[in-house]
Amino acid sequence: MRDFHKPGRSQVIAASGMCATSHPLAAQTAVGILQAGGNAMDAAISAAILLGIAEPQMTGIGGDCFVLFKPAGTEEVRALNGSGRAPAGARAGALREKGLTTVPTEGAIPVTIPTAMDAFCRLSNDWGKLGIDRLLAPTIHYAEEGIPIAPRVGFDLAKDAWRLSDSGRRHFLIDGQPPAVGQMFRAPGQAEVLRRVAKEGRDGFYKGEVAEDMVATLKAAGGWHTLDDFAEAASNYTDPISSTYKGAELLEHPPNGHGATAMLMLNILNHFDLAGMDPWGADRAHIEAEAAKLAYDTRNRVIADPDHCTRLEHMLSPETAAQLATLIKMDSALPMPAPSAEAVHKDTIYITVVDKDRMAVSLIYSIFHGFGSGLASDKFGILLQNRGAGFSLQEGHVNEMAPGKRPLHTIIPGMLRENGRVTMPFGVMGGAYQPNGHARLVTNLRDYGLNVQEALDAPRAFNDGTTMQVERGYSDAVRADLAARGHNVSIPEKPIGGGQAIILREDGLLEGGSDPRKDGCALGY
Structure with missing residues (x-):
């Protein structure tokens, strides 16, 4: 039990339904959908789309999503890949000829076809109860009437506004400045788009005037995109991948997401006695950082579009983890791995919902960098993502940019299953940090016995490929110890990531937590 004399937050306990996400109005919207007769899928879709207005630099209908979900009445978990493909005209060779070694992060070139809207319409049709028109109504309301800027959102807007193009500045700034905390942000253009989707379904987005607006904007900025690219955008169902850690089965979305990286990290960590280490001491932080270096280096050579990813079984084999674990030394840090093609970012939203029938949804939704490509139609x-920056330009690389191909994605929803029963949908935001965040959350729960809120509150450290970022929740003595082992230690300007989770308890109750690094909450009824 936490010390109630000190600042903090208790886990939320409820009986009928629950949502945990990064903005309170989205959590309230999800619970309202549940109370109106919708199920967890309805609630997750409705609140996720609202987050594109509540946290416009983080996500939006010009982005992608991945979803894990457990239907009511079963413990089987399904997956949906709502990530977009490179346009048919994409050419890595053309970029190499211009002297580029990585895909740009701004402008039209990194824009893959946004596929979240197709995913939301498909999931609503296949698994929802209320219909997409009802689910879009809250966002249409807030996009027209306005939503007040929350404190963390205001902090991020000020940091990321420089990335906006002229059209982006017109649609997302107020009198030329980033919206400040408490100011009302409106997006009437997006409200009109959602009205069309409510009436016409996914064709209201991928065909007609809305698609023409996106394509014209991209072409004017030098993009390869065509109306056919948008008309052909499609999400698809797939199966989760899984591994075990100390009695818990971790389920992740398969490639082109990099959930396998979290699995490899946990497989490596399984060779060390984390439970015998101080949870906030230097030994645990060091071991985790070394495991991350090894797992991420493997990821960079393996994870790609699922049609091109051929070495996943090797990455997840116990033998691979055992061999990598022998490389870790307690008194010294491994060299940094080779730089990844993936551009570093920390901008994503996550939402999880569980309903009265115990359907559970784990959904992550992003435009990649803050304000995505910077281009708004x-x-x-419509703010367009820059997921194509996750491609490699190395000729012959498994993740090389190519027509119709999906890039390596950093966004990963997660679930835990124990003794055949799904026990926790969860996600940890933070761009490249996410697999590390999944591993840390799982070890906080399994090795240290923290409750779900404590596990999210706990301090974090992350080796980002350049420095070992160590949050202020760690002591200076720990930072000095890590530096003495060879880590290039720094305190990050922003806290590391965010996260939410809901535990489905054995007694039938729900127990939720939401990261204090964001503005959100867990809310149940």
Whole structure:
């Protein structure tokens, strides 16, 4: 039990349904959908789309999503890949000829076809109860009437606004400045887009005037995109991948997401006695950082579009983890791995919902960098993602940019299953940190016995490929110890990531937590 004399937050306990996400109005919207007769899928979709207005630099309808979900009445978990493909005209060779060694992060070139809207419409049709028109109504309301900027959102807007193009500045700034905390942000153009989707379904986004607006904006910025690319955008169902850690089965979305990286990290960590280490001491932070270096280096050579990813079984084999674990030394840090093609970012939203019938949804939704590519469609103000920056330009690389190909994605929803029963949908935001965040959350729960809120509150450290970022929740003595072992230690300007989780308890109750690094909450009824 936490010390109630000190600042903090208790886990939320409820009986009927629950949502945990990064903005309170989205959590309230999800619970409202549940109370109106919707199920967890309805609630997750409705609140996720609202987060594109509540946290416009983080996500939006010009982005992608991945979803894990457990239907009511079963413990089987399904997956949906809502990530977009490179346009048919994409050419890595053309970029190499210009002297580029990595895909740009701004402008039209890194824009893959946004596929979240197709995913939301498909999931609503296949698994929802209320219909997409009902699910879009809250966002249409807030996009027209406005939503007040929350404190963490305001902090991020000020940091990321420089990335906006002229059309982006027109649609997302107020009098030329980032919206400040407490100011009302409106997106009437997006409200009109959602009205069309409510009436026409996914064709209201991928065909007609809305698609023409996105394509014209991209072409004017030098993009390869066509109306056919948008018309052909499609999400697809797939199966989760899984591994075990100390009695818990971790389920992750398969490639092109990099959930396998979290699995490899945990497989490596299984060779060390974490439970015998101080949870906030230097030994645990060191071991975790070394495991991350090894797992991420493997990821960079393996994870790609699922049609091109051929070495996943090797990455997840116990033998691979055992061999990598022998490389870790307690008194010294391994060299940094080779740089990844993936551009570093920390901008994503996550939402999890469980309903009265115990359908459970784990959904992550992003435009990649803060404000994505910086491009907003001229008429409707749809902010376009820059997921193509996750491609490699190395000729012959498994993740090389190519027409119709999906890039390596950093966003990963997660679930735990124990003794055949799904026990926790969860996610940890933070760009490249996410697999590390999944591993840390699982070890906080399994090795240290923390409750779900404590596990999210706990301090974090992350080796980002350049420095070992160590949050202020760690002591200076720990930072000095890590530096003495050879880590290039720094205190990050922003806290590391965010996260939410809901535990389905054996007694039938729900127990939720939401990261204090964001503005959100867990809310149940």
